[in-house]
Amino acid sequence: MLEMETERLIIRRFKAEDWQDLFEYLSQESVVKYEPYCVFTEDACKKETINRSQNPAFWAVCLKESNKLIGNIYFQQQEPRDFLTWEIGYVFNPKYYGNGYATEGCKQILIYGFEQQGAHRIIGKCNPLNTASSNLLERLKMRREAHFTKPAFFKRDSDGNPIWHDAYLYAMVEEEWLGFTK
Numbered sequence: 001m002l003e004m005e006t007e008r009l010i011i012r013r014f015k016a017e018d019w020q021d022l023f024e025y026l027s028q029e030s031v032v033k034y035e036p037y038c039v040f041t042e043d044a045c046k047k048e049t050i051n052r053s054q055n056p057a058f059w060a061v062c063l064k065e066s067n068k069l070i071g072n073i074y075f076q077q078q079e080p081r082d083f084l085t086w087e088i089g090y091v092f093n094p095k096y097y098g099n100g101y102a103t104e105g106c107k108q109i110l111i112y113g114f115e116q117q118g119a120h121r122i123i124g125k126c127n128p129l130n131t132a133s134s135n136l137l138e139r140l141k142m143r144r145e146a147h148f149t150k151p152a153f154f155k156r157d158s159d160g161n162p163i164w165h166d167a168y169l170y171a172m173v174e175e176e177w178l179g180f181t182k
């Protein structure tokens with residue numbers, strides 16, 4: 001599937017021309033704070049947009065009324081593939097926070113996952129300090145399954161030491177999805 005539509009959004013593959021909209025938010029420190037990368041330069045963003053246009057795990061989320069790209073959702077099948085598990089992730093432009101757009105977009109990706117891709121289980125992970133993200137996963141009715149203590153690091157401090165972070169694991173299985181949609 002190349003495009004999905006919700007009440008207010010178009011969710012589609014990335015195109016090379018999207019780089020400026022992507023740069024608008026990936027250039028902000030507050031947006032990448034909990035991501036496994038640092039802020040992007042314009043050149044890096046141009047390359048990233050091309051990479052994303054060739055990677056079906058990345059979905060561009062655009063406002064229907066203006067075509068403005070306001071965020072992205074990552075939806076990737078996990079290994080082993082027989083386990084039919086996908087991971088969801090999301091990053092939005094702060095200008096558009098607080099309107100339910102991320103909830104609306106992610107809900108559509110859950111529909112796509114469970115109803116079109118045949119997902120058995122969809123997971124989402126976040127740093128417990130990132131309450132905007134855990135609130136979103138809870139609005140999606142995903143269930144918190146675990147609180148891992150310092151399982152990973154994305155960044156290092158100025159002395160080169162890892163900045164270990166905690167992680168919540170959220171999940172929803174197909175039976176739960178069917179229960180919610182009945």
Ligand SMILES: CC(C)(COP(=O)(O)OP(=O)(O)OC[C@H]1O[C@@H](n2cnc3c(N)ncnc32)[C@H](O)[C@@H]1OP(=O)(O)O)[C@@H](O)C(=O)NCCC(=O)NCCS
Nearest residue numbers: 031034090091092097098099100101102103125126132133
């Ligand atoms: C995580 C992130 C996408 C959440 O954004 P968000 O704007 O809080 O989420 P939504 O777009 O779903 O909006 C929800 C808010 O809009 C409100 N809202 C308004 N209309 C709404 C509607 N129709 N439906 C749902 N919520 C609505 C909700 O009450 C909620 O408000 P609150 O924050 O005061 O509780 C955003 O913070 C982000 O991109 N962060 C940076 C990247 C990041 O950390 N990603 C996650 C890494 S794990």
